[in-house]
Amino acid sequence: MVSTSHSDGLSRRLVLGALAAMPAVPGLLDASAAQAQNTTPLASWNDGSAKQAILDFVRVTTDPSSKDFVPLEERIAEFDQDGTLWVEHPVYTQVVFCLDHVPELIKARPELKNRQPFKTVLSGDREAIAKLSLREFFEIVLGTQSGMDVEAFREISRKWLAEAKHPRWDRLYTELVYQPMIEVLQYLRVNGYRTFIATGGSAGFVREYAEKVYGIVPEQVAGTEQAFKYGYDKDRRPVLIREPKLVLDNLEAGKIENFWLMYGRRPYAAFGNSSADDQQMLEYVKAGGGARLSVAVLHDDAKREYAYGPAQGLPNTSVGPFSQEMYDMARKQGWIVVSMKDDWKRIFAFE
Amino acid sequence: MVSTSHSDGLSRRLVLGALAAMPAVPGLLDASAAQAQNTTPLASWNDGSAKQAILDFVRVTTDPSSKDFVPLEERIAEFDQDGTLWVEHPVYTQVVFCLDHVPELIKARPELKNRQPFKTVLSGDREAIAKLSLREFFEIVLGTQSGMDVEAFREISRKWLAEAKHPRWDRLYTELVYQPMIEVLQYLRVNGYRTFIATGGSAGFVREYAEKVYGIVPEQVAGTEQAFKYGYDKDRRPVLIREPKLVLDNLEAGKIENFWLMYGRRPYAAFGNSSADDQQMLEYVKAGGGARLSVAVLHDDAKREYAYGPAQGLPNTSVGPFSQEMYDMARKQGWIVVSMKDDWKRIFAFE
Numbered sequence: 001m002v003s004t005s006h007s008d009g010l011s012r013r014l015v016l017g018a019l020a021a022m023p024a025v026p027g028l029l030d031a032s033a034a035q036a037q038n039t040t041p042l043a044s045w046n047d048g049s050a051k052q053a054i055l056d057f058v059r060v061t062t063d064p065s066s067k068d069f070v071p072l073e074e075r076i077a078e079f080d081q082d083g084t085l086w087v088e089h090p091v092y093t094q095v096v097f098c099l100d101h102v103p104e105l106i107k108a109r110p111e112l113k114n115r116q117p118f119k120t121v122l123s124g125d126r127e128a129i130a131k132l133s134l135r136e137f138f139e140i141v142l143g144t145q146s147g148m149d150v151e152a153f154r155e156i157s158r159k160w161l162a163e164a165k166h167p168r169w170d171r172l173y174t175e176l177v178y179q180p181m182i183e184v185l186q187y188l189r190v191n192g193y194r195t196f197i198a199t200g201g202s203a204g205f206v207r208e209y210a211e212k213v214y215g216i217v218p219e220q221v222a223g224t225e226q227a228f229k230y231g232y233d234k235d236r237r238p239v240l241i242r243e244p245k246l247v248l249d250n251l252e253a254g255k256i257e258n259f260w261l262m263y264g265r266r267p268y269a270a271f272g273n274s275s276a277d278d279q280q281m282l283e284y285v286k287a288g289g290g291a292r293l294s295v296a297v298l299h300d301d302a303k304r305e306y307a308y309g310p311a312q313g314l315p316n317t318s319v320g321p322f323s324q325e326m327y328d329m330a331r332k333q334g335w336i337v338v339s340m341k342d343d344w345k346r347i348f349a350f351e
Numbered sequence: 352m353v354s355t356s357h358s359d360g361l362s363r364r365l366v367l368g369a370l371a372a373m374p375a376v377p378g379l380l381d382a383s384a385a386q387a388q389n390t391t392p393l394a395s396w397n398d399g400s401a402k403q404a405i406l407d408f409v410r411v412t413t414d415p416s417s418k419d420f421v422p423l424e425e426r427i428a429e430f431d432q433d434g435t436l437w438v439e440h441p442v443y444t445q446v447v448f449c450l451d452h453v454p455e456l457i458k459a460r461p462e463l464k465n466r467q468p469f470k471t472v473l474s475g476d477r478e479a480i481a482k483l484s485l486r487e488f489f490e491i492v493l494g495t496q497s498g499m500d501v502e503a504f505r506e507i508s509r510k511w512l513a514e515a516k517h518p519r520w521d522r523l524y525t526e527l528v529y530q531p532m533i534e535v536l537q538y539l540r541v542n543g544y545r546t547f548i549a550t551g552g553s554a555g556f557v558r559e560y561a562e563k564v565y566g567i568v569p570e571q572v573a574g575t576e577q578a579f580k581y582g583y584d585k586d587r588r589p590v591l592i593r594e595p596k597l598v599l600d601n602l603e604a605g606k607i608e609n610f611w612l613m614y615g616r617r618p619y620a621a622f623g624n625s626s627a628d629d630q631q632m633l634e635y636v637k638a639g640g641g642a643r644l645s646v647a648v649l650h651d652d653a654k655r656e657y658a659y660g661p662a663q664g665l666p667n668t669s670v671g672p673f674s675q676e677m678y679d680m681a682r683k684q685g686w687i688v689v690s691m692k693d694d695w696k697r698i699f700a701f702e
Contacts, residue, residue, distance in 0.1 A: 073562065076570075150611055194570070207615045211424065218615040219427075219545070220570070225612050230604030230631050238635045240611050247598070247612065253581035260501055260591050261576050261598065262613060264558045264569040280581050284589045 041187045043345075044180040050295075050343045053336045054184060057293040061268060062191050068291035075193040076265050077293075078281065079185070080255075080272035081206060082199065084297050085214065087166065087176040089306040090130060094201040095137050096173075097160050099129070101144040112143065134200075134251060134276065142226060145202060146244040150228060153242055157208040171350070174209050178340075179349045181271070181297075185214055188269070196267070198259050199223045200250045200277045204242075222262045224250040253280040269293040275323040286333050294335040298322060301341040304351075392538045394696075395531040401646075401694045404687045405535060408644040412619060413542050419642035426544040427616050429632065430536070431606075431623035432557060433550065435648050436565065438517065438527040440657040441481060445552040446488050447524075448511050450480070452495040463494065485551075485602060485627065493577060496553060497595040501579060504593055508559040522701070525560050530700045532622070532648075536565055539620070547618070549610050550574045551601045551628045555593075573613045575601040604631040620644040626674035637684050645686040649673060652692040655702075 045051040061070040082088035091099075102121045105112065112118045117136040120128050132140075145153065166176055185195050197216055199206055203223030210216040225248040228240045248258045255277045259267070270285040272278025273296055282294040299322070300307050308314050309322035330337050340347065396402040412421040433439035442450075453472045456463065463469045468487040471479050483491075496504065517527055536546050548567055550557055554574030561567040576599040579591040599609045606628045610618070621636040623629025624647055633645040650673070651658050659665050660673035681688050691698065 073568065151617075194568075196570075203612075204615060217424065217545075219547075219613065221615070228608040228611050230608055230635070238631065238638050240608060240635070257579040257581055257591060260579050261554075262570065264555060264572070266502075280589065284581070284591070287589050 042180065042183050044183055046343055046345050048343055050336050050338045054187075054293065054295070057269065057291055058187065058191050060291050070268055070290065072192045074265065074268070075188075075191075076196065076263070076267045077188050077193045077269040078196045078198050078259060078267040078271070078285070079181070079214075080199060080270075080274065080278045080281075081197050082201065083273040083299065084271050084278070085177055085181050085197070086173070087305065089299070089308065092137070092201065093166075093173045094205050095140070096164065097157070097205065098137075098140045098144040100160065100164065101156075102140065105144050108147075109143075118143070138224075138246070141202060141224075142244040142246065145204070145226065146242045148242055149233075150204070150240045150242060153204060154208060157205050161209055174213050175350060176348065177213055178297075178344070179346055179351075180344045182214070182349070184271070185216070189215065193269070195220065196259075196263065197221045197223075198250065198255050198281065200255065200274075202226070222248075222250070222259060224248060224254075225258075251277050256281040256284045269295070271295045271297070273297040273299065273322060275321050275326040279323075279326045279329065282335055283329065283333065286335060294330075294333070295338060296322065296326070296330050296335055297338045298340065300339050301344075301347070303341075304347045305340055393531065393534050395534055397694055397696050399694055401687050401689045405538075405644065405646070408620065408642055409538065409542050411642050421619055421641065423543045425616065425619070426539075426542075427547065427614070427618045428539050428544045428620040429547045429549050429610060429618040429622070429636070430532070430565075431550060431625065431629045431632075432548050433552065434624040434650065435622050435629070436528055436532050436548070437524070438656065440650070440659065443488070443552065444517075444524045445556050446491070447515065448508070448556065449488075449491045449495040451511065451515065452507075453491065456495050459498075460494075469494070489575075489597070492553060492575075493595040493597065496555070496577065497593045499593055500584075501555070501591045501593060504555060505559060508556050512560055525564050526701060527699065528564055529648075529695070530697055530702075531695045533565070533700070535622070536567070540566065544620070546571065547610075547614065548572045548574075549601065549606050549632065551606065551625075553577070573599075573601070573610060575599060575605075576609075602628050607632040607635045620646070622646045622648070624648040624650065624673060626672050626677040630674075630677045630680065633686055634680065634684065637686060645681075645684070646689060647673065647677070647681050647686055648689045649691065651690050652695075652698070654692075655698045656691055 042051050042054065060066045060068040063069060079085055082092050099121055102118060113122065117132050117139055120132060121140065161174060164173060165171055166173055169176060188195055195216055197206060197210060201223050203221045203225060206223060207218040207221045210221050227243040227245040227247050229243050231239055231241055233239050250258055266288045267285050270281050272282050282296060286292050286294040299305060299309060300312055310324045393402050393405065411417045411419040414420060430436055433443050450472055453469060464473065468483050468490060471483060512525060515524060516522055517524055520527060539546055546567055548557060548561060552574050554572045554576060557574060558569040558572045561572050578594040578596040578598050580594050582590055582592055584590050601609055617639045618636050621632050623633050633647060637643050637645040650656065650660060651663055661675045
């Protein structure tokens, strides 16, 4: 009766559950899409060592005759979001969301007007705002995302996401996802991997679009987390209020520490781009036994997207620095470094 | 592009992923089992209002023509573990696990020998041990489950679970799961619900058998959580060390606060038994819109299992008190109260 991770009980239940549910939701099955994904996977990737490494990893971990075969239950892949699945430049999207809500916060709490970092935000000085530290961004996040019920926050997030646009492309932020990475997510799932997001941002924000945009259900999104407090509204209905208190901090090694806390396993594959919160995750995944895949996305395409970070010989930005230290670590430990310029045929689906 | 919770993208992907994975793991599909579960569900339940309420809930939330229909993506059900899915009397199983490891802890840290609550544990005085408070148990949990790597802890848990037996039945603890609840889990999953455990115990312990025993994957087990710390072992390999620091506390309202933190949604169904950590969860679930199911298990079967708690007119125990206050709340808010004596045809699979 004691658990072994090689049981097939889960797998059978997953399939049974999915099949049994089908009559209730017509049109679920699209066998040709699965077929297409397995015969021409990673269509937006140029042929090369990065694409080949991903294909090889999936092959050796899913072929039952391979020494590196991974049972279905253990196929777990983790993805950073900002700079790995979608554009993070010039400022993290969630920070833009929070900055847009600072005026509202000041209206409710005018005493913050002359306090940093709010004073800088209200000045409108874009250059100064871009120079705020991650910790200062956290303070803005906690300020603007607190005091309301969790379900009210869902509405606020959805409304913003349906309207706000990235200034460079004049498109919704949710359109600025990297098509090659969408294909990696699909390819892994079609091959039995469960895909997770571990973001430095707030899970509550990302969960509002992760399902539609990435095919990732809310419970497979982990993030930096504030506290929630149980209480009652004026009609004595129970509510969960967002509190301005950090509970899980996904920066630096926090991302892998909290991944274990949330999911209890070492992933077989991890994808990231930033020394600020992906480095330890990528190192830890690669250090596991058997075939493991650690992939770092290098932003080296100033024309189609952006080029930034010391690994490009370019200055650090407040977001997503790919440090020289991480670059050296990647080479030494055998991570895959993806060049957006060379490895990706196209960046976005709308191209 | 913006997420709505009614998208069918997820459902299609779930099915595609499951189907695509099948060739790699033969023998997954057992259509007759699904069939059986849907034609004679809850076979270990006596006919009565509790069984009927569960059947009705599943019917109205999965029938597309019902006004209470719940889309596949939102079908989430939460289960307490101790006293709801398996025996918690006379002491929580995980506490027994920890008590068994106190001598080892004292060997490593002899200064704890004369300090409470360790002194009481070492005295072997069963009555005094049973009277320790939940907070004192937490201290023992933190003491005995810290200092080792997360993967080493998995081994320690598995080893104990394969050997330790409940004194009354002389069976492995993992055999002392309630067969009627196993059937509820299966029935919900066959009808498209994703099932989660939210326990007051440590997720890391429960995750070692939840998949085999309950069909619940590690990432769908939430619990009280200690901190993990990233570091390197003597061979410079990265490790995650369990720290004696509480990060998520699932007692009282903490269970529903942390459920939202982990999974970001209000469940449609919740099952519990204890005023110590299930009361707010059950209240919150029942207060949601549409059809919601809150079920409280009453331990009123002294012959086949145990009878305890003020709702039985019996004294409180250190575990799982079903208080009179919770009983009144259940009646007032329309929860389902399950009598183990009257509603369950059998308690265990081995009967």
